Amino acid sequence: MAWPEDDDRVNRAHPAHPWNSVYAGEMKLKLDLHDIFNKGTDIDRALSDILDEAERTKTKTVEIIPGKGSGQLKKRVLRYLDRKDVKARYHRVEKDSKNHGRLFVHFKH
Structure with missing residues (x-):
C-alpha cells in the first residue's frame, strides 16, 4: 500500500500491532x-496492552474509541x-469536546 502524498494524516495499521x-x-x-x-476482561487487557505499547515506543498520544452509545463503555x-x-x-x-465517543491519553516520555 502506497502512502498518500497529498494527505498529511495517514492511518495505516501495522500487522503485528493493529492499533498503530x-x-x-x-x-x-x-x-x-x-x-x-x-x-x-478483554477491555482491560486491550487497555493495558495499548499503554504498554505507548510506553515501549515512547508514543505521545493514545486515542481510545469507546464509541458514543449509552456512555457505559466510556465510563468503564x-x-x-x-x-x-x-x-x-x-x-x-x-x-474530545467535538466527539464524545473518543478519548486521548497523553504521555510525557
Whole structure:
C-alpha cells in the first residue's frame, strides 16, 4: 500500500500491532473498543496492552474509541484510567469536546 502524498494524516495499521497509526510523521496509537464492548476482561487487557505499547515506543498520544452509545463503555474506560496504578503511567486524559465517543491519553516520555 502506497502512502498518500497529498494527505498529511495517514492511518495505516501495522500487522503485528493493529492499533498503530502514523499521523503527520508522529506516532500515535489508536484503540477502537467497538468489537469488544461487552467483554470486560478483554477491555482491560486491550487497555493495558495499548499503554504498554505507548510506553515501549515512547508514543505521545493514545486515542481510545469507546464509541458514543449509552456512555457505559466510556465510563468503564475512564474508571480504568483513573486507577492509581494506571494513572501513574500517563500524563493526562483529554475528552474530545467535538466527539464524545473518543478519548486521548497523553504521555510525557
